[in-house]
Amino acid sequence: MMKDLLKKGREQKEISTRTLSKIINVDQALISKYENGHRIPTLEILNKLAITLEIDYNQLLVAWYKAKLLNHLDFNSQTIQAITEILEEKGISISKDDKRDNKIADILNEIENLKFKLNKL
Numbered sequence: 001m002m003k004d005l006l007k008k009g010r011e012q013k014e015i016s017t018r019t020l021s022k023i024i025n026v027d028q029a030l031i032s033k034y035e036n037g038h039r040i041p042t043l044e045i046l047n048k049l050a051i052t053l054e055i056d057y058n059q060l061l062v063a064w065y066k067a068k069l070l071n072h073l074d075f076n077s078q079t080i081q082a083i084t085e086i087l088e089e090k091g092i093s094i095s096k097d098d099k100r101d102n103k104i105a106d107i108l109n110e111i112e113n114l115k116f117k118l119n120k121l
Contacts, residue, residue, distance in 0.1 A: 002063035003037040009053030010035070024048040040067050077102065077109040 010020055010031075017035070021028040026045055033039035034049075041049065046064055050057040073079050080102050087093075 001037070002040070002060065002067045003035050005055055005060055005063055006049060006053065007035040009049075009055045013053055020049075020052065023052050037067070040064065040071065077106040080105055 010017070015023075017031040018028050021031050024045065026041075026048075030039060030041075034041050041064070043064075046060060047057065049055065050060050084102060
């Protein structure tokens with residue numbers, strides 16, 4: 001997770017959140033929020049963090065995208081299907097096991113919907 005990469009990177013460099021905030025010119029409270037997963041840095045700040053903390057930028061960028069997706073998408077069966085279709089449209093194949101997992105997610109989602117309906121009775 002991005003928050004773990006940032007905290008581990010800062011601790012390995014043996015610098016405080018205050019020092020890091022001064023180096024990259026960001027409020028100290030934001031550094032804490034990044035490390036606690038309460039905020040997501042901008043790409044500009046992410047780049048500064050990667051350079052300053054000597055964290056592999058590609059690894060940090062993947063973690064950043066994951067955090068953004070998790071914060072903005074509800075990962076239900078429809079979302080997974082939409083993402084799968086986008087990948088297929090872009091020529092990125094999904095293995096049959098992944099498709100099977102999507103079908104399982106659909107079934108589990110339907111079970112949750114049925115439970116909700118039963119609770120309303």
